[in-house]
Amino acid sequence: MSRPKPSASVEGFALIDVLVGLALVGVISSLMIVFLGQARTMMRIQTTTEMQIEADAASRFLETAISGAEPLPLSKSSPENVVYLSGDSARIEFNGVQAIGFRSSALREIAISLGSGDSDGQAGNALAIVQKLRRGSETGKFVDSEPVRLITGVTAVKFEYLDGSAGATSWSASWSAQRRLPSAVRFTISVVRDGATYSSSGFARLDLANTPAQRSN
Template identity: 90%
Template sequence: MCPHGRAKPSASVEGFALIDVLVGLALVGVISSLMIVFLGQARTMMRIEKTTQMQMEVDAALRFLETAISGAEPLPLSKSSPENVVYFSGDSARIEFNGIQAIGFRSSALREIAISLGTDGSDGQVGNALAIVQKPRRGSETGKSVDSEPVRLIAGVTAVKFEYLDGSAGAKSWSANWTAQRGLPSAVRFTISVARDGATYSSQGFVRLALANTPAPR
């Protein structure tokens, strides 16, 4: 106690108050650092998830195309004529053939199928859309088909490339076009590239045609 009867301030009380402030600041710094790390990891996981989902969408479109093309039938397309009977038509960006397609539960029908790349202005997507048109056929007569609206398989397509393999007569080279009369290619391979949110996703497909005359090597 001081000479005038007043208590001397305790140094220990002031020291504890300063320590409390320093500990609080340290905790705030640690929590802030952990939050920054957590948010960074969360953003990374979201990017990975989005990339995975987009790649799965591209792969799903390719699997659908592989299944559809593998069932191509050796039947005349509607654009055939008696002098030019075409079972299968294709170039680097478009493919046409006849095939049996599911149209409901345990139900299927013959369809003339066209798959092509066209301008896409929906959903604000950049690039084109890969679309499929399935036209009902009345029997196997040429020149008889019904128009059908295109169904978009995948949007934002920046590039698509179909190639065809002729397995007849020992030919083993890939071609960018298929115009042979009364014949199916032994195999078709294709590549699709899609742009989304500044990233590009690509996938390659390959299919052997079950009803082609000669099996094709990959």
């Protein structure tokens, strides 16, 4: 007795099926390439925005701190040479009120300049602030605090000073006038991060530059 042959047969992929599959893979790959490219672009934009915001924040801090400079002698002043603010293109020193805690502030002598970002120098230059703290009430007794980094990766900083006395309107690269504050200070900060350069400018008008309070203590 003969057995019936199986009627089911195994069918392979037709050429059209293979071509359709390859086309779908190509479309998906193209979409993935476009998506990854857009994602990288968005990450670059986000990084650039964050770095620019950081540079602008440092500028706004400097504007606020410098604009509140007090007409008081610096610790390096002498009876013959009383200086309220000392500065050049890369450094500025002045007296100002700084926050020292929650809803608390105190008068400090402030120095802002470029310095090493880390002890090993790996973080590049940093724009740093140092405060000289008065110890007790003894005149001339100052203690330097540890530098506080405002922003790292700074390649250059440029301060300029405006002398508003006697109608002067020119900016100078340094300031050491006796018993006078400049009318304004402007500055530019240049920062390099991951091969990209960011720049931020600031302008501080000194509120107490022409007040009668300017007298030696």
